[in-house]
Amino acid sequence: MKTFTDRVKDTVRKIPKGKIMTYKEVAKRAGNASASRAVGSIMKKNYELDIPCHRVIRSDGKIGEYNRGGTKQKTILLKKEGALK
DNA sequence: TAGTTGACCGGAA
């Protein structure tokens, strides 16, 4: 039985290049639509290189936080991948 | 077991 956390990691790992998902969408896909906050909490403590956490942004359209360079770096990465204009 | 924390969300002021 996979836990919510495992599914979240799996979901984020499956996000294709140039694509973006909101924390809420990820939470929903993982099985708990209201766990958007928990998703961020999980990413923060489980940042594997297989998981492109920079492809996950907030529902407001804001970039959100990032542990490898902050919001700035996150934005740059998304731009490079073409996910963000 | 209970309390605190935070890469969030949505509504209200």
Place this chain on the structure above:
DNA sequence: ATTCCGGCCAACT
């Protein structure tokens, strides 16, 4: 548009 507040959930202490 910006700031504030309550709710929500998993991890940490």
